[in-house]
Amino acid sequence: MPKVLIADDLSQAAVDIFTNRGIEADIKVGLSKDELIAIADQYDGLAVRSACKPDADVIAAATNLKVIGRAGIGVDNIDIKAATAKGVVVMNTPFGNAVTTAEHAIAMMFAAARQIPAADQGTQAGKWPKKSFVGTELSYKTLGLIGCGNIGARVAERAKGLIMKVVAYDPFLTEERAIELGVEKVDLDALLARADVITLHTPLTEQTRNILSKEALAKAKKGLILVNCARGGLVDETAVREMLDSGHLAAAAFDVFAEEPAKENVLFGAPNFIATPHLGAATVEAQENVALQVAEQMSDYLLSGAVTNALNMPSVTADEAPRLKPFIELAEKLGAFAGQVSDHGFEEVVIEYEGEVAELNRKPVTAAALSGLLHASRGDVNMVSAPSILAESGVKLSETKTEESPVYDNLIRIKVKVPRTANSDETGWRSLAGTVSAGRPRIVEVKGMPLEGAFSPVMLYVNNIDKPGFIGALGAMLGEAGINIATFHLGRQDTGGEAIALIGIDGQPPHELTEKLDALPHVRYAKVLNF
Numbered sequence: 001m002p003k004v005l006i007a008d009d010l011s012q013a014a015v016d017i018f019t020n021r022g023i024e025a026d027i028k029v030g031l032s033k034d035e036l037i038a039i040a041d042q043y044d045g046l047a048v049r050s051a052c053k054p055d056a057d058v059i060a061a062a063t064n065l066k067v068i069g070r071a072g073i074g075v076d077n078i079d080i081k082a083a084t085a086k087g088v089v090v091m092n093t094p095f096g097n098a099v100t101t102a103e104h105a106i107a108m109m110f111a112a113a114r115q116i117p118a119a120d121q122g123t124q125a126g127k128w129p130k131k132s133f134v135g136t137e138l139s140y141k142t143l144g145l146i147g148c149g150n151i152g153a154r155v156a157e158r159a160k161g162l163i164m165k166v167v168a169y170d171p172f173l174t175e176e177r178a179i180e181l182g183v184e185k186v187d188l189d190a191l192l193a194r195a196d197v198i199t200l201h202t203p204l205t206e207q208t209r210n211i212l213s214k215e216a217l218a219k220a221k222k223g224l225i226l227v228n229c230a231r232g233g234l235v236d237e238t239a240v241r242e243m244l245d246s247g248h249l250a251a252a253a254f255d256v257f258a259e260e261p262a263k264e265n266v267l268f269g270a271p272n273f274i275a276t277p278h279l280g281a282a283t284v285e286a287q288e289n290v291a292l293q294v295a296e297q298m299s300d301y302l303l304s305g306a307v308t309n310a311l312n313m314p315s316v317t318a319d320e321a322p323r324l325k326p327f328i329e330l331a332e333k334l335g336a337f338a339g340q341v342s343d344h345g346f347e348e349v350v351i352e353y354e355g356e357v358a359e360l361n362r363k364p365v366t367a368a369a370l371s372g373l374l375h376a377s378r379g380d381v382n383m384v385s386a387p388s389i390l391a392e393s394g395v396k397l398s399e400t401k402t403e404e405s406p407v408y409d410n411l412i413r414i415k416v417k418v419p420r421t422a423n424s425d426e427t428g429w430r431s432l433a434g435t436v437s438a439g440r441p442r443i444v445e446v447k448g449m450p451l452e453g454a455f456s457p458v459m460l461y462v463n464n465i466d467k468p469g470f471i472g473a474l475g476a477m478l479g480e481a482g483i484n485i486a487t488f489h490l491g492r493q494d495t496g497g498e499a500i501a502l503i504g505i506d507g508q509p510p511h512e513l514t515e516k517l518d519a520l521p522h523v524r525y526a527k528v529l530n531f
């Protein structure tokens with residue numbers, strides 16, 4: 001039974017889903033990093049919000065971990081690179097709290113424009129401070145959105161309802177989408193020059209960190225209201241403090257801080273500054289949404305291999321997962337075959353899809369092929385880590401698809417380009433193909449030569465010249481070594497030409513056997529393959 005750790009406050013809905021689906025869920029909120037590392041290897045899944053920080057050390061200690069689920073949007077608390085390298089899927093819930101967070105941004109904008117918290121404090125202190133609070137009307141003012149994705153777009157919709165003019169800076173916002181949302185796409189300098197209110201809605205990345213630097217803020221209009229319900233690191237907090245003190249900024253309302261939990265901060269106590277403790281997503285509805293979603297997604301992955309909203313792995317729906325399973329198995333085995341016979345590595349990989357499989361979601365199938373391919377040389381690799389490992393190695397990857405498959409209903413062919421080496425005249429492309437028949441993977445072609453057979457856990461691969469007596473000698477050699485033959489598949493180009501034998505054997509043969517095989521006349525190459 002898979003086991004997950006819920007390491008941040010999550011609605012009970014998540015626990016119920018895990019339990020109902022037969023997954024054991026431990027709740028341990030507020031663990032220190034050392035405490036988390038000490039127990040991390042017990043879990044297949046880790047469910048977090050933003051307080052728990054699965055960094056490279058935690059991920060390295062979590063030797064059984066398969067999935068990290070973020071009940072929320074921002075994943076800057078998770079080391080996705082480290083997770084990918086260890087083959088751990090990272091998934092979030094990109095829509096579950098978007099409305100709630102957009103509403104919080106609007107609430108913060110109003111609170112700042114009318115200084116509601118300070119007015120409330122003064123009133124309840126018996127001061128009736130009516131003359132101290134003269135606010136700003138928002139209708140017909142310009143709202144500048146930095147980031148116009150899920151949340152930004154929802155803020156835009158609401159701001160338009162408030163009769164505000166909305167301009168947006170987002171390099172990935174298309175003109176069509178801007179028109180659809182009724183916002184004007186502008187560059188950052190234009191936004192700074194025109195906005196009466198700025199609200200941030202980008203993720204925290206190396207590109208967005210400090211996007212509102214001291215220099216950028218200096219370009220903003222005097223009297224600006226600044227709202228940040230995205231991430232603390234997006235804004236220079238010290239510069240905001242100086243500008244609130246000097247009156248360049250009329251007000252600022254922040255839900256997020258560079259250091260959280262923010263028990264102290266340079267902004268605290270600044271004039272017209274409003275703070276909430278990262279409450280953007282804190283509504284009953286949003287917490288229910290993200291908890292349900294993350295628990296369903298993690299359970300789907302752990303139980304059926306379905307992948308939704310992953311940041312480091314192609315999606316596989318629950319419907320697709322069972323259909324893809326045999327093709328994933330075939331691709332991984334073909335990749336493993338190619339990887340084990342590529343003694344000197346490979347420079348390029350081509351994966352050809354024919355027939356039925358060409359019409360399926362091929363990304364996970366390709367990831368499986370690469371996982372098999374890299375396994376011989378890299379060991380600890382899986383479908384999550386393989387594509388990025390291959391990309392980092394500089395090996396070129398391409399894919400083709402043909403709806404028609406001349407012989408089989410479906411066919412996957414893997415071609416690898418092997419490099420020229422001092423000891424090998426085997427240059428150029430090597431190819432292997434297989435099919436799924438009656439739900440089982442079968443190999444149907446090796447080096448362009450047709451043959452037909454199932455994969456066995458241990459196989460002997462022999463590439464030889466087709467000469468009488470060879471098969472007898474091979475059988476005798478295996479018999480002498482006490483090795484039982486389970487399956488025997490032969491292929492050849494033409495009589496007396498290049499040939500191959502693929503022999504399923506019961507158990508691992510001694511190393512000397514391949515040496516003896518290699519020494520047989522007419523044998524060009526012999527290798528034990530493991531699947």
Ligand SMILES: NC(=O)C1=CN([C@@H]2O[C@H](COP(=O)(O)OP(=O)(O)OC[C@H]3O[C@@H](n4cnc5c(N)ncnc54)[C@H](O)[C@@H]3O)[C@@H](O)[C@H]2O)C=CC1
Pocket residue numbers: 072073074075094097098101146147148149150151152169170171172173201202203204207208229230231255256278279280281282
């Ligand atoms: N305060 C809170 O409790 C919450 C905060 N958030 C934060 O809000 C962020 C945004 O969430 P969503 O809108 O759902 O994400 P999203 O991915 O839908 O939208 C982000 C937008 O930022 C844009 N962007 C990326 N780089 C940019 C750049 N250099 N300059 C300008 N725009 C850029 C993207 O193109 C995208 O349109 C999250 O990453 C998270 O950090 C999310 C939920 C709750």
Ligand SMILES: O=C(O)CCC(=O)C(=O)O
Pocket residue numbers: 049050071072073074075097278280281282
């Ligand atoms: O889980 C939370 O309370 C924070 C939500 C958030 O910041 C996010 O979803 O990115």
